[in-house]
Amino acid sequence: MKPFAYAVAEAPVQAVHQLSARPGAKFLGGGTNLVDLMRLGVESPELLVDVTRLELDRIEPTATGGILVGAGVRNSDLAADPRIRAAYPMLSQALLSGASGQLRNMATVGGNLLQRTRCVYFQDVTKPCNKREPGTGCPARTGAHRDLAILGASEHCIATHPSDFAVALAALDARVQITGPAGDRALALADLYRAPDEDPSRDTVLDPADLITAVEIPTSREAHRNSLYRKARDRASYAFAVGSVAAGLSLAPDGTISEVRIALGAVAHKPWRARRAESALTGNPATPEQFRRAAELELAAAEPLPDNAFKVELSQNLIVAALSTLAGVEEA
Amino acid sequence: MTVTKALTGPPLTRDEAIEKVTGKARYAYEYHSQPDTAYAWIVTSPVAKGRVLTVDADHVLRSDDVIAVLWHENAPHLGDVGDPTLAVLQSPEIAYRGQLVALVVAKTPEAAREAAAQLPVEYEELAHDVVLTPDHASLYKPEKVNPAFETDTEQGDPDRAFDASPVQLDQTYSTVALHNNPMEPHATTAIWGENGSLTLYDSNQGGGVVQQLLAGLFELEKSQVHVINPHVGGGFGSKGMPRPNVVLAAMAAKVTGRPVKLAVTRQQMFSLVGYRTPTIQRIRLGAEADGRLNAIMHEVVEQTSTVKEFAEQTAVATRMIYAAPHRRTSHRLARLDVPVPSWMRAPGECPGFYAFESAMDELAVELGVDPVELRIRNEPEVDPETGNPFSSRNLVACLREGARRFGWRSEPRAPRNHREGRWLIGAGVAASFYPTYQMPASATASVDENDHYTVDINATDIGTGARTALHQLAAEALEVPLEQVTVRIGDSDLPAAGIAGGSMGTRSWGWAVTKACRQLREEGAKSVTANTKKDIEALGEYTRGSYGAQFVEVRVNQDTGELRVPRMTGIFAAGRIVNASTARSQFIGGMTMGLSMALHEEGLIDPVFGDYANHDLASYHVAGCADVGALDIGWIEEADEHLGGAGTKGIGEIGIVGTAAAVANAVFDATGVRVRELPIHLEDVLK
Numbered sequence A: 001m002k003p004f005a006y007a008v009a010e011a012p013v014q015a016v017h018q019l020s021a022r023p024g025a026k027f028l029g030g031g032t033n034l035v036d037l038m039r040l041g042v043e044s045p046e047l048l049v050d051v052t053r054l055e056l057d058r059i060e061p062t063a064t065g066g067i068l069v070g071a072g073v074r075n076s077d078l079a080a081d082p083r084i085r086a087a088y089p090m091l092s093q094a095l096l097s098g099a100s101g102q103l104r105n106m107a108t109v110g111g112n113l114l115q116r117t118r119c120v121y122f123q124d125v126t127k128p129c130n131k132r133e134p135g136t137g138c139p140a141r142t143g144a145h146r147d148l149a150i151l152g153a154s155e156h157c158i159a160t161h162p163s164d165f166a167v168a169l170a171a172l173d174a175r176v177q178i179t180g181p182a183g184d185r186a187l188a189l190a191d192l193y194r195a196p197d198e199d200p201s202r203d204t205v206l207d208p209a210d211l212i213t214a215v216e217i218p219t220s221r222e223a224h225r226n227s228l229y230r231k232a233r234d235r236a237s238y239a240f241a242v243g244s245v246a247a248g249l250s251l252a253p254d255g256t257i258s259e260v261r262i263a264l265g266a267v268a269h270k271p272w273r274a275r276r277a278e279s280a281l282t283g284n285p286a287t288p289e290q291f292r293r294a295a296e297l298e299l300a301a302a303e304p305l306p307d308n309a310f311k312v313e314l315s316q317n318l319i320v321a322a323l324s325t326l327a328g329v330e331e332a
Numbered sequence B: 001m002t003v004t005k006a007l008t009g010p011p012l013t014r015d016e017a018i019e020k021v022t023g024k025a026r027y028a029y030e031y032h033s034q035p036d037t038a039y040a041w042i043v044t045s046p047v048a049k050g051r052v053l054t055v056d057a058d059h060v061l062r063s064d065d066v067i068a069v070l071w072h073e074n075a076p077h078l079g080d081v082g083d084p085t086l087a088v089l090q091s092p093e094i095a096y097r098g099q100l101v102a103l104v105v106a107k108t109p110e111a112a113r114e115a116a117a118q119l120p121v122e123y124e125e126l127a128h129d130v131v132l133t134p135d136h137a138s139l140y141k142p143e144k145v146n147p148a149f150e151t152d153t154e155q156g157d158p159d160r161a162f163d164a165s166p167v168q169l170d171q172t173y174s175t176v177a178l179h180n181n182p183m184e185p186h187a188t189t190a191i192w193g194e195n196g197s198l199t200l201y202d203s204n205q206g207g208g209v210v211q212q213l214l215a216g217l218f219e220l221e222k223s224q225v226h227v228i229n230p231h232v233g234g235g236f237g238s239k240g241m242p243r244p245n246v247v248l249a250a251m252a253a254k255v256t257g258r259p260v261k262l263a264v265t266r267q268q269m270f271s272l273v274g275y276r277t278p279t280i281q282r283i284r285l286g287a288e289a290d291g292r293l294n295a296i297m298h299e300v301v302e303q304t305s306t307v308k309e310f311a312e313q314t315a316v317a318t319r320m321i322y323a324a325p326h327r328r329t330s331h332r333l334a335r336l337d338v339p340v341p342s343w344m345r346a347p348g349e350c351p352g353f354y355a356f357e358s359a360m361d362e363l364a365v366e367l368g369v370d371p372v373e374l375r376i377r378n379e380p381e382v383d384p385e386t387g388n389p390f391s392s393r394n395l396v397a398c399l400r401e402g403a404r405r406f407g408w409r410s411e412p413r414a415p416r417n418h419r420e421g422r423w424l425i426g427a428g429v430a431a432s433f434y435p436t437y438q439m440p441a442s443a444t445a446s447v448d449e450n451d452h453y454t455v456d457i458n459a460t461d462i463g464t465g466a467r468t469a470l471h472q473l474a475a476e477a478l479e480v481p482l483e484q485v486t487v488r489i490g491d492s493d494l495p496a497a498g499i500a501g502g503s504m505g506t507r508s509w510g511w512a513v514t515k516a517c518r519q520l521r522e523e524g525a526k527s528v529t530a531n532t533k534k535d536i537e538a539l540g541e542y543t544r545g546s547y548g549a550q551f552v553e554v555r556v557n558q559d560t561g562e563l564r565v566p567r568m569t570g571i572f573a574a575g576r577i578v579n580a581s582t583a584r585s586q587f588i589g590g591m592t593m594g595l596s597m598a599l600h601e602e603g604l605i606d607p608v609f610g611d612y613a614n615h616d617l618a619s620y621h622v623a624g625c626a627d628v629g630a631l632d633i634g635w636i637e638e639a640d641e642h643l644g645g646a647g648t649k650g651i652g653e654i655g656i657v658g659t660a661a662a663v664a665n666a667v668f669d670a671t672g673v674r675v676r677e678l679p680i681h682l683e684d685v686l687k
């Protein structure tokens, strides 16, 4: 790989300066994605600014009753946190379903959110790819696309975002705190990621020198506590999702749905919040038939390709299965 | 020679276990790390067919760290040893994507890797064809199939017998390319001596063949080439022959005058070191209403490369597994612009039995009989192909014992009949078979003044426990405790012996070791060298092989189609088992790899670019620990007096034979869906 410089950042603002001052520099979290991509020649930063010593490694309650998770918290530590496990089971389950024990011990919250797609063409520098080299084309469309997007893709790119964690965060309406060249700001997780549109080279709305400092998880409510993450994968462990769902549900005393939260993984360029299904369900009875109808409504917008057409049904089934479990009703 | 010892030997820990777990055991890349050592990095072709026009070596030679760039215009001339995959950098022609086109040698591995990435190479690109189809225009009949079997065989009149059969099955099954992926990638450290001798620390399954071919390539006497490989981190067949790495390392060391290390990267392994061909297999079975087979036809289409032929013997085991008066097998190859296929654990038997044992299950369903019973009804008295007697054949015993231990329901299949919550549950069975081979070997046994014995043989332990098994056999033949015996292997200076392949390593080496040790003891000599060539020639006309039966439980999730295998039972009949622990590991490993083939492994050929698109272990899945449930392994105590030597057969490969069929059969039992293409994906059973 190309020789590069390495620096340890001592404070967020300094880290941001180090990046702004040197185009081609990158933040280094656990390195489990970035270093792989450097070995493959997909990324070739001139400077790595290590952000794991920034003391962004705390999990603390917020004044408003939520939880603030530092961007440097390791995936394994967050998954094991008793507060997370009790108040946001889907989040802990999503983290634990990802990668392997060793990788989760290294991976950070910030790095997890900004990991790149697993599209095999993106990872192979001997082939064209609009995301890696804008304007070169998208061979996945007619090539290996079984794992790629069915929703919100563009003719320029059908990549999926691979994170499990981000799917649960999307369902929870988490916010991302950022320190950037222009100061601090916060974004809804849903607004962090972009659709590929004309420019798939950008996964998010962030500036290269924007540092994620924390993720803020809102105050826990019933639809957070009564939640789960269900991931369908080809191997029982150590495999990215073929399809996944993060779901939370609360029922009114009359048994109708008072709140439902659904996000899908492995179907789009970003975690896919299933807003249509949610609004179709709210106020209605919690039955498998209702779940199925809402799932079909959500997936009606799908534009699958031959080898990933099955993801439509898979995603629908995941929604129905997850909500049925949360509602305590039997599927047919 | 009669077998007098226990049929199952003690479960001893590997001799080198402590060395391995403490990191002291050294592998090929870990030798000779000196200041003057240079590091080589392979540059591969991004085009699938064409030629190299120019290489701009100066572009990277500007770096102080880069020592040399080798390509076809400046690489030393190599002798012809008849293996085009070893004629590296000798011609500009490109026959497949990922073929090596240049080698960069630098002072550090990092510099070599970066220079390899930066090296400007100009290509002429031609149209390529990489997709195997059942009626491919290039299909031809190879002269023989691996290693030297008849390509086609026919007995009786299979077409007529099939047409006349009251029950008929005609189905086509296919398998994808599978990549061996041993834990230790192919690697070499090469050092030239002042007297023109060549020392190679190389990761291979047999140093003897490396010694011989490297001598031919560099036009040396065999005695001038020294190959050392005390520890090898797996091979699964991909290290059975020398690979480009050893030739390139020797070449680079020669050109630079430095010791050179070279490791093939995991990604490069998908094109440079062999893989299992995809197969398309049409099977026709004609049976009587009681299940007895009249006709068996097994016709195979598979691929080879344009540079070197490899013809997988996919239908060969079908020639003898069940009785039927009318039978036909055939093999046809398509010559494609693909990497060179080669041996992978049980070449032939493994893909062949997936198809054939799936067909047997389909026939059992068709007939409404228990699939175990169907196999028993077709048990042959003698080898149906040659008419030879079996030296021993315990398939029926394996089926019965396996059925008992697994808790098999001895009844016709009634699919989609068992569920637990959202999981459909099914069970499947298949037979396993692997032929018993042997190769001549020499071993020397000697004793010193302190009554300590040393046994020398150039055997190779690729992680199987062969070293330990030979130690046990030596002590047994010498009738002394293990502590009194040292076994030395993995060095071409030791008496010559064949490769760790064809499940014949321990059998062949053990034979020579046993013979040398017995002679030493009986003659009271100080040192005896024994060779088994004549003993092998004197073996009687028997069909020899290991048999087995595998039973698998599969669970299929109704919501996602996810397939999980909570338990498998494998019962084998494989002659004497020298070490109960390492033997069990071989069976476990084989079955795990078979499970992996059934549900995970898939070399995805990319028609546009011509390579295997998922060339790393994140996207080419092999079964992980969580995919492997309870494995119940057992064997039939088998005394076979027609085996010679130490009374052993082979155990390295049989475990992978039949597993995929048992899984696919269980998937049918669980879901009612018959999947005839491996691997089985969740979308195949989602409906």
Ligand SMILES: Cc1cc2nc3c(=O)[nH]c(=O)nc-3n(C[C@H](O)[C@H](O)[C@H](O)COP(=O)(O)OP(=O)(O)OC[C@H]3O[C@@H](n4cnc5c(N)ncnc54)[C@H](O)[C@@H]3O)c2cc1C
Residues within 6 Å of the ligand: A026, A027, A028, A029, A030, A031, A032, A033, A034, A035, A036, A051, A071, A072, A075, A097, A098, A099, A100, A103, A106, A107, A108, A109, A110, A111, A112, A113, A114, A115, A162, A163, A164, A165, A210, A211, A212, A213, A238, A239, A240, A241, B618
């Ligand atoms: C074989 C394998 C299997 C895997 N399976 C799964 C899976 O099933 N599910 C899943 O979700 N993930 C999976 N992963 C991915 C894994 O979760 C990610 O690699 C990991 O979360 C990345 O975190 P990191 O800290 O190592 O990131 P890094 O590799 O350090 O960084 C990733 C990116 O984020 C940037 N970055 C890091 N920190 C910050 C910050 N604070 N602010 C701004 N930018 C930052 C880096 O510059 C880089 O671009 C797998 C990975 C591998 C290798």
Ligand code: SF4
Residues within 6 Å of the ligand: A117, A119, A120, A121, A122, A128, A129, A130, A131, A132, A137, A138, A139, A140, A141, A148, A156, A157, A158, A159, A200
């Ligand atoms: S899907 Fe996106 S990432 Fe994959 S090849 Fe196309 S442009 Fe590249």
